[in-house]
Amino acid sequence: MTTNLPTPGLRDVPTAETPMTRKDFASDQEVRWCPGCGDYIILAAVQGFLPTLGLRKENIVFVSGIGCSSRFPYYLETYGMHSIHGRAPAIATGLATARPDLSVWVVTGDGDALSIGGNHLIHALRRNVNLTILLFNNRIYGLTKGQYSPTSEPGKITKSTPMGSVDRPFNPVSLALGAEATFVARTLDSDRAHLTEVLQAAASHRGTSLVEIYQNCPIFNDGAFDVLKDKEQAEARLVRLEHGKPVRIGEREWIHDAHADDPSRAFEISRLDDGTMAHVPIGIFRQVERPTYDDQVRSQLTSAAATQGEGDLDALIAGSDTWTVSHAPS
Amino acid sequence: MAKQVKQLDRVIIRFAGDSGDGMQLTGDRFTHETAAFGNDLSTLPNFPAEIRAPAGTLPGVSSFQLHFADHDILTPGDAPDVLVAMNPAALRANTKDLAAGATIIVDTHDFTARNLTRAGYAANPLEDGSLDKFSLHSVDLTALTVEAIKEFGLTRKDAGRTKNMFALGLLSWLYGRPVESTEAYLTKRFASKPDIRDANLAAFRAGWNFGETTEGFAVSYEVKPAPMRVGTYRNITGNLALSYGLVTASVRSRLPLFLGAYPITPASDILHELSKHKRFGVVTFQAEDEIAGIGAALGASFGGSLGVTTTSGPGIALKSETIGLAVSLELPLIVVDVQRGGPSTGLPTRTEQSDLLQAMFGRNGEAPVAIVAPQSPGDCFDAAVEAARIAVTYRTPVMLLSDGYLANGSEPWQLPDLDNLPTIDPAFATAANHETEVGDREFWPYKRDPETLARPWAIPGTPDLEHRVGGLEKADGHGSISYDPTNHDLMVRTRQAKIDRIADSIGPLEVDDPSGQARLLVLGWGSTYGPIGAACRRLRRHGLDVAQAHLRHLNPFPSNLGEVLRRYDRVVVPEMNLGQLGLLLRAKYLVDVIGYTQVRGLPFTATELEAVFTTTIEELHR
Numbered sequence: 020m021t022t023n024l025p026t027p028g029l030r031d032v033p034t035a036e037t038p039m040t041r042k043d044f045a046s047d048q049e050v051r052w053c054p055g056c057g058d059y060i061i062l063a064a065v066q067g068f069l070p071t072l073g074l075r076k077e078n079i080v081f082v083s084g085i086g087c088s089s090r091f092p093y094y095l096e097t098y099g100m101h102s103i104h105g106r107a108p109a110i111a112t113g114l115a116t117a118r119p120d121l122s123v124w125v126v127t128g129d130g131d132a133l134s135i136g137g138n139h140l141i142h143a144l145r146r147n148v149n150l151t152i153l154l155f156n157n158r159i160y161g162l163t164k165g166q167y168s169p170t171s172e173p174g175k176i177t178k179s180t181p182m183g184s185v186d187r188p189f190n191p192v193s194l195a196l197g198a199e200a201t202f203v204a205r206t207l208d209s210d211r212a213h214l215t216e217v218l219q220a221a222a223s224h225r226g227t228s229l230v231e232i233y234q235n236c237p238i239f240n241d242g243a244f245d246v247l248k249d250k251e252q253a254e255a256r257l258v259r260l261e262h263g264k265p266v267r268i269g270e271r272e273w274i275h276d277a278h279a280d281d282p283s284r285a286f287e288i289s290r291l292d293d294g295t296m297a298h299v300p301i302g303i304f305r306q307v308e309r310p311t312y313d314d315q316v317r318s319q320l321t322s323a324a325a326t327q328g329e330g331d332l333d334a335l336i337a338g339s340d341t342w343t344v345s346h347a348p349s
Numbered sequence: 350m351a352k353q354v355k356q357l358d359r360v361i362i363r364f365a366g367d368s369g370d371g372m373q374l375t376g377d378r379f380t381h382e383t384a385a386f387g388n389d390l391s392t393l394p395n396f397p398a399e400i401r402a403p404a405g406t407l408p409g410v411s412s413f414q415l416h417f418a419d420h421d422i423l424t425p426g427d428a429p430d431v432l433v434a435m436n437p438a439a440l441r442a443n444t445k446d447l448a449a450g451a452t453i454i455v456d457t458h459d460f461t462a463r464n465l466t467r468a469g470y471a472a473n474p475l476e477d478g479s480l481d482k483f484s485l486h487s488v489d490l491t492a493l494t495v496e497a498i499k500e501f502g503l504t505r506k507d508a509g510r511t512k513n514m515f516a517l518g519l520l521s522w523l524y525g526r527p528v529e530s531t532e533a534y535l536t537k538r539f540a541s542k543p544d545i546r547d548a549n550l551a552a553f554r555a556g557w558n559f560g561e562t563t564e565g566f567a568v569s570y571e572v573k574p575a576p577m578r579v580g581t582y583r584n585i586t587g588n589l590a591l592s593y594g595l596v597t598a599s600v601r602s603r604l605p606l607f608l609g610a611y612p613i614t615p616a617s618d619i620l621h622e623l624s625k626h627k628r629f630g631v632v633t634f635q636a637e638d639e640i641a642g643i644g645a646a647l648g649a650s651f652g653g654s655l656g657v658t659t660t661s662g663p664g665i666a667l668k669s670e671t672i673g674l675a676v677s678l679e680l681p682l683i684v685v686d687v688q689r690g691g692p693s694t695g696l697p698t699r700t701e702q703s704d705l706l707q708a709m710f711g712r713n714g715e716a717p718v719a720i721v722a723p724q725s726p727g728d729c730f731d732a733a734v735e736a737a738r739i740a741v742t743y744r745t746p747v748m749l750l751s752d753g754y755l756a757n758g759s760e761p762w763q764l765p766d767l768d769n770l771p772t773i774d775p776a777f778a779t780a781a782n783h784e785t786e787v788g789d790r791e792f793w794p795y796k797r798d799p800e801t802l803a804r805p806w807a808i809p810g811t812p813d814l815e816h817r818v819g820g821l822e823k824a825d826g827h828g829s830i831s832y833d834p835t836n837h838d839l840m841v842r843t844r845q846a847k848i849d850r851i852a853d854s855i856g857p858l859e860v861d862d863p864s865g866q867a868r869l870l871v872l873g874w875g876s877t878y879g880p881i882g883a884a885c886r887r888l889r890r891h892g893l894d895v896a897q898a899h900l901r902h903l904n905p906f907p908s909n910l911g912e913v914l915r916r917y918d919r920v921v922v923p924e925m926n927l928g929q930l931g932l933l934l935r936a937k938y939l940v941d942v943i944g945y946t947q948v949r950g951l952p953f954t955a956t957e958l959e960a961v962f963t964t965t966i967e968e969l970h971r
């Protein structure tokens with residue numbers, strides 16, 4: 020995978036003086052996901068990968084919503100906030116705008132990001148705030164014990180859909196591309212090398228990066244992605260996207276261009292999966308440069324101070340129409 | 350022709366017209382002239398929720414009332430002495446508010462059969478004698494204006510639009526207002542459109558000259574400047590004062606101001622105002638919804654900003670969950686609610702005080718927040734600074750309850766001495782605060798200040814203080830997730846105790862009881878201060894004893910409130926709701942307070958309160 024664009028997502032974040040290890044990023048909290056949950060693998064990958072960024076860990080913040088995946092921040096020895104259902108992108112937007120010296124991450128799930136928090140997600144992507152969003156997609160509600168989610172397949176039988184779900188699911192990658200997100204990728208909890216590589220590119224992207232991670236929930240939706248994990252089937256089903264490299268599906272072959280300004284081609288690729296998982300693209304769909312919301316907000320502050328001078332509180336409060344009473348009332 | 354000048358001690362004028370007639374601008378300009386002249390004043394804009402309701406109809410009427418005097422006044426006045434009505438609907442909508450003998454200046458231009466019908470008149474009121482008890486001046490203001498500015502070659506429509514400046518000129522002459530500020534304003538406002546600028550200036554002067562020369566107006570009036578305390582003054586609306594208070598709190602605390610907001614009437618002007626002050630480092634984030642507005646503000650607070658969100662009642666409903674999170678995280682956050690008529694969308698442009706219980710209790714769980722309320726437009730400044738002081742010192746969300754009347758109303762405001770404002774010290778945590786049994790130094794995010802019970806505020810970027818906070822219950826001190834029943838009980842009580850402790854920092858409630866003989870106490874909060882104060886003054890002028898007290902802090906209450914309530918034989922609580930403060934007082938102090946309430950979307954009049962207080966005192970002496 021190539022990530023040659025000069026997208027310095029971490030440009031303003033101070034770097035650590037001494038190298039750190041995975042242990043430095045493990046908090047003292049006991050991890051409480053179910054045995055075999057895909058979240059463990061993702062946590063291990065993130066803990067293993069964070070030291071390679073070389074950042075001061077006090078300048079890293081993980082913000083999450085509600086759901087199994089949203090417990091993530093508790094297990095990392097960085098600053099963190101476990102917030103409320105669906106709102107993490109909004110909270111992170113405020114934090115990232117106020118603090119350019121932080122590396123801000125959002126950890127969310129399919130219910131958190133696409134159902135209750137759908138609005139905040141699309142607006143964060145549209146604004147292109149400098150955030151990295153990890154969307155753990157297990158296609159089920161885990162924490163509330165097994166209701167269908169906005170990514171569950173039609174007809175799914177769950178506790179709340181005994182006769183099968185009649186909802187049409189979102190494709191998170193299509194949704195993000197529809198919102199013209201500047202960085203959109205998909206990876207799998209089971210492929211640590213690929214996961215790490217995608218995370219690396221997402222973190223270094225300046226703007227909102229959305230990484231969909233297929234995550235297995237062995238308790239309520241076990242094996243949802245097995246066909247992509249089984250060695251023999253995976254080769255036929257997975258469509259590996261690498262910028263500038265050829266992609267082949269049957270007769271069709273093309274050179275993947277993740278840097279195209281127009282998101283239409285990336286969207287078309289996202290539609291290769293018709294829901295049957297016959298062809299599932301993974302890798303970076305789109306990675307383009309666009310001014311970020313937070314950079315532009317801060318540059319307006321700087322230019323206002325530069326052109327009008329620093330704020331003078333007395334002058335502000337007085338305004339232009341004052342009068343003075345110089346004699347005390349008789 | 351030298352005209353007679355009559356002395357008055359106070360005047361109430363109401364400008365009324367179609368919402369497209371520029372009545373708010375006219376009122377605003379007259380206010381500036383009056384402020385510059387040195388009268389004390391108070392204003393009440395009143396406009397429809399629709400941007401342009403159908404022309405000539407009653408729902409489309411917009412008005413601006415101004416009360417000015419040669420002495421200290423507290424309200425925009427009850428019954429106007431002068432009504433300027435620009436069309437039949439404006440006349441019809443406002444006549445009922447006038448006292449007998451009031452002056453009506455009416456633009457006759459639109460008094461056609463069609464417009465009369467549209468306004469609901471069966472006959473022309475200018476001719477049928479129904480206005481006989483008033484002093485009526487029927488003038489075709491539009492025709493006079495068009496004639497006065499014909500040299501500028503404007504279209505008839507554009508020419509007609511300047512009739513509000515003709516009316517302003519006429520009223521400015523009638524009350525001897527200085528004209529310089531309006532001329533300067535028009536010159537600047539229309540600098541890029543010389544024709545429009547010159548036409549407006551000419552209309553304004555023509556109105557003045559019309560007053561001076563026409564025989565219809567035989568008398569002009571003089572209202573002498575009011576004696577005021579020595580100092581520098583400006584005229585200010587509540588939303589503006591509130592915005593300046595927030596910027597001031599940011600400068601004094603050295604915390605960058607971060608406003609997350611979604612547009613909503615009547616709070617949007619705070620967003621507009623703060624967006625102008627980028628050179629103070631103020632970030633304004635216009636969010637995708639109310640929830641994101643407060644979410645972003647809370648995120649910024651987590652990062653060490655002074656996080657603020659501004660809204661009205663419907664927005665508070667949407668923000669409730671995040672306010673609860675802020676209670677749990679114990680981070681500073683200012684939540685401004687510019688209250689309007691409810692429930693639901695209610696009356697967006699009308700005032701009400703009906704969000705007090707929502708502010709108090711409108712969240713799941715035991716989620717106490719501090720509540721402060723301003724009592725006048727200028728006081729919104731101090732209330733905002735106070736909200737910031739509490740939020741930062743106690744690491745808590747604070748609700749600032751303004752309302753539509755304060756937001757848009759204005760008054761002269763003495764510029765504050767910034768050095769005398771309270772200090773706001775963020776006191777960020779910089780080092781570990783706990784030693785373990787084996788002697789390791791650790792940071793415990795929920796280890797509290799023993800005096801205030803506030804927790805340390807360690808912001809990202811501070812080495813060695815990495816920690817996680819969240820909406821799940823936390824272990825006392827250490828802050829890790831805890832489902833322990835005893836710990837939860839302790840944490841719930843501690844969060845409540847922290848809010849209660851704020852009372853130690855706010856001083857006792859002061860009672861205005863000049864004779865010391867009063868048996869009736871009138872207790873209010875928020876924007877009712879003006880009418881309550883004006884009514885109390887009237888009672889005292891009539892030799893009646895009445896005590897007045899007004900609450901700045903609604904949660905916690907000042908520590909002496911119970912004692913104050915018990916000191917009086919009768920306590921009346923006027924509120925623009927159905928008795929929400931009354932409910933809290935009864936519950937907390939077991940005092941049988943008497944509510945006097947109305948929800949008409951307008952402030953109380955001093956006259957109605959005077960009657961209520963007088964009756965109550967008479968009952969006491971029976």
Ligand code: SF4
Pocket residue numbers: 051052053055056057058087088157161162235236237238239
């Ligand atoms: S319910 Fe599923 S997603 Fe949640 S922790 Fe258990 S295995 Fe993981």
